[in-house]
Amino acid sequence: MHQILIYEDNERLRNSLELLLKGMPNMNVVGGFGNCDKVIEQVKNLSPTVILMDIDMPGEGGIIGVEKVKRHFPEVFVLMFTVFDDDERLMACLRSGANGYLLKKTSPLQIIDAIENVASGGAPMTPEIARRVLETFKVERKIPSDLGLTPREMQVLELLIKGHTYKMIAHDFSISVETVRSHLKNIYEKMHVNNGNEAVAKALRMRLFE
Amino acid sequence: MHQILIYEDNERLRNSLELLLKGMPNMNVVGGFGNCDKVIEQVKNLSPTVILMDIDMPGEGGIIGVEKVKRHFPEVFVLMFTVFDDDERLMACLRSGANGYLLKKTSPLQIIDAIENVASGGAPMTPEIARRVLETFKVERKIPSDLGLTPREMQVLELLIKGHTYKMIAHDFSISVETVRSHLKNIYEKMHVNNGNEAVAKALRMRLFE
DNA sequence: CTATCAATAGCACTTTTGGGGGATAACGGA
DNA sequence: TCCGTTATCCCCCAAAAGTGCTATTGATAG
Incomplete structure (x- = not known):
């Protein structure tokens, strides 16, 4: 019943x-x-x-x-x-x-x-x-739109998302902080954002990383 | 047919x-x-x-x-x-x-x-x-994970995710930059992160925002 | 009534970040 | 071979972010 x-x-x-x-x-x-x-x-x-x-x-x-x-x-x-x-x-x-x-x-x-x-x-x-x-x-489950990021840029972005500072990223890859900087500049430009927070948000929303 | x-x-x-x-x-x-x-x-x-x-x-x-x-x-x-x-x-x-x-x-x-x-x-x-x-x-839509963020803190975090600077956030809410700072300090502590990038990533991954 | 919490604000100080210039070496395709 | 791309590095400099404190107000829970 x-x-x-x-x-x-x-x-x-x-x-x-x-x-x-x-x-x-x-x-x-x-x-x-x-x-x-x-x-x-x-x-x-x-x-x-x-x-x-x-x-x-x-x-x-x-x-x-x-x-x-x-x-x-x-x-x-x-x-x-x-x-x-x-x-x-x-x-x-x-x-x-x-x-x-x-x-x-x-x-x-x-x-x-x-x-x-x-x-x-x-x-x-x-x-x-x-x-x-x-x-x-x-x-x-939409397609991971391609921003044209290079492999290195993807690696850098990934660490940025993890909350690493430029210095830490540089250390992780054994490269200079200046290089990290350059990569980030390029990343921001390609993603059309002005700072890390926005880039992180955009990357995650585009499901570039999980 | x-x-x-x-x-x-x-x-x-x-x-x-x-x-x-x-x-x-x-x-x-x-x-x-x-x-x-x-x-x-x-x-x-x-x-x-x-x-x-x-x-x-x-x-x-x-x-x-x-x-x-x-x-x-x-x-x-x-x-x-x-x-x-x-x-x-x-x-x-x-x-x-x-x-x-x-x-x-x-x-x-x-x-x-x-x-x-x-x-x-x-x-x-x-x-x-x-x-x-x-x-x-x-x-x-798992983990309604409650971080204990207050309503104001949620608002601030939301704008941070949009890529707004402290100054812009302060302006948006008509409060002082120092207050925004305070909120962010508390947010970072509650979220157990050390900077904005990590907070943004964590917030999005926890689906606090979409 | 009191203790806690949320929201507000300030100051001092350090570190990090972002924007603007560059430059060089290596590689690969047209 | 020359050009584009990638990855690397440098400098300057101002703005932004982060840390550690303190402090006031109003609301709310006990």
Whole structure:
């Protein structure tokens, strides 16, 4: 028997959902609210196994909601349920540990399906959502853009990132500090930055080093 | 009409798949092979719209296969199809741009479904696969490591990462350079680093900023 | 009420960095 | 052979950064 808690500010929709789920033999709706302001307390009292969570609600929305729930009750399954499908929110929810992500145009049958699914450890999402998740996978591993740094410059930059001073770098390579200086000057110019901090940040963001 | 190309080393299974797909009115199997050794050439000649790709094959397996295909023909949809479900391979495929990921225990009906789905831009995956993808999302954002930096210190560090000098930071916040200095001193101590470069590197690696 | 902490600020002093000039030797391709 | 690139080195000099102290204020937790 799935104990279901619903967060959805549109009352009509919330009631429809309740009706739909109550019609199922193995589902029990333990509550429904219009925002997540008291989500911790409510989850503690109602002990749901699955939460249907809208994203856009007045007061505390679903993104804060899923974060809170997952931090305090990681064992409760949270299914996001929204009309909004921008990547920002999607990613925010997934990072917070949402167990699934449905668009509101999902059919009632699929919603039932998704609840069963998430309760048995799956992660239901529409193929469209899945596609976007995969997209970010690809872009996160973007190509190491070539700045035209020479091998030596890369070595120097690497040590700079480690926090070594010019003097230490010079010592490491048994070259003069002046040479290190020259390399750094060239590095900064090639990277279009004005100081070490910026170069370090840019290098790491470009994943020149890990 | 979907033009389908199959890579699967088990001949019996490959033939079953061909039969299954040929039975559909809108699917045409343009070829089937037992390894990916000549995948580029084959794709060029056969012009598939969707590729069903097994992972474990003698010679060049599906992981190399999907990489090659996606590099040379990014518009072709690649659906991974495998008994193996270890995370390593899964992630390798997804990073290379696979459009979906099915386990072999998937029913024929679902396979048909998945092909339709991937061809219309979705990313079919079993809820189980989806769950694992979400897992890695969470772990990738690991260590909420709390360094105990105060809000102000975070702001200062953020600007440092942007390459601002102490003077610029002071100006940005309308505070004295001495104060910026103080903050940085505290930041370096809390982070156990000795200079800005190291702090920037550490902050970015800890994903304090993105 | 007090102790702690965050944020602010100052000063003295040293070291490091960055920007501007150079220069030379070695190597490799056009 | 000549030119471009790489790696090396030098000088000057001003600006920036880093270290070690102290100190005041306001908010907050106990």
